[in-house]
Amino acid sequence: MKRTPYVPAAAAAALLLAGPAAAQAAAGPAGAAVRSAPAAAHPAAARADVDAAAAAAAALKKYPGYVESLDQDGTVWHVNVVGKNGKSNSEVLVSSSGAASRANQDNDQDAGEYKTLIAAKVAAAKAMKAALAAHPGKVVSLDWDDQNDNGVADHWSVQIKPAKGATRDVGIDATTGKVVPADSGNDSGDDGDNG
Structure with missing residues (x-):
């Protein structure tokens, strides 16, 4: 047969x-x-969707320092990391599988420019966690802001996409970890005060 x-x-x-x-x-x-x-x-x-917190952790493992910002472009996260000495700044790309690679690096930074970020009691990971506790969803971007926007100095601007509804901006105080008025200059146009 x-x-x-x-x-x-x-x-x-x-x-x-x-x-x-x-x-x-x-x-x-x-x-x-x-x-x-x-x-x-x-x-x-084999693909595993990496969230913002995992992307930040992967970037810091590749390039130790302080996350200054992150955002997602398709399936790739762009994570900006300031070196521990404040004199370098790297863009780290994190793929959907969690693999991190350095896209570019600038070693000629003014350390004073990042002193408030380095001294912040609330780091990026804790800011994202606090923003999600206040407004559940998925973090799509995070930015360090020490420009005293909306009368709030030294805070994180976290953009969250809820399961339903429009993307919202959530401000997180860099000292207390509490929700503060968000920077209205972000893309979504939502000031984070409703709902």
């Missing part, structure tokens, strides 16, 4: 696109059953 190798529909489609040589290689010896590759070998299965 002749056996026919079993090929799952997804594998068959892949083999069809790859051509006859790939189909023959995948079939193996005559009569051998073809098994699909483990899930980790498939890029779609």
Whole structure:
């Protein structure tokens, strides 16, 4: 009796696109059953969506210092990290799998420019956590702000996308971790005071 190798529909489609040589290689010896590759070998299965907190942690692991800002562009997070000495500034890219790579670095910074960020009692991770506690959703961006906007000095501006509704800006005091008036200059136009 002749056996026919079993090929799952997804594998068959892949083999069809790859051509006859790939189909023959995948079939193996005559009569051998073809098994699909483990899930980790498939890029779609290996992808893990990284949230803002995980992106910040991955960036700091790659380049220790202080997160100054982060935002997501498609599946890639752009995390701006100020070095521990305040004299360097790096843009770290974090992929959807959590892999971090340095995009560029400037080692000629004025350390005084970042002294309030470095001295802040509430770091980026704690600011995101406080913003999400006040307004559940997903953090889509975070920015350090020491420009005394809205009469509030040294705060974080956190942009949150709730499960339903418009993106909102949430201000977090850099000393107390409490919600303060948000910077109205962010993209969403929502001042964070409603709902």
